[in-house]
Amino acid sequence: MKIIDKTNGNSKEWGYGTVLKCWGRNPKRFSLLKISRAEASDRDSYRLDILRDQSANEDMVWDKKYSDISSLKDDLSKYFDHVMRVKATIIIEYL
Structure with missing residues (x-):
């Protein structure tokens, strides 16, 4: 998978389909x-x-379920120092 980072920190809304870039101290080691x-x-x-x-x-699984976005945000803040929405389009294609 090729990753093209088009980070856009201006948008604040999170919902279904939102892609998040998350990291601790080193922004080069991100999820x-x-x-x-x-x-x-x-x-x-x-x-x-x-x-x-x-x-x-790419084989990792996040094994939690959330009832609302605020509890999801709270949980992510426990694991990462930085969480930001990424402007992204996901394309799956056969090679």
Whole structure:
């Protein structure tokens, strides 16, 4: 997967499909997370899909479910020093 970082720190809204760039002290060791529905039938639940973790491992899973965006934000602040929304388009293609 090729990562193109088009970070846009101006937007404040988070919701389904939002991609987040998260890191601790070193911005070169970052994770990319996407906010998704926890379950297809539950319209008011959230989870995080790991697109890339800070050690470039693409097999990681975020195993938590959130009832609202504020609890998701609070939890992320426990794990990372910096969390910002990224202007991103995800394209999946067969090579």
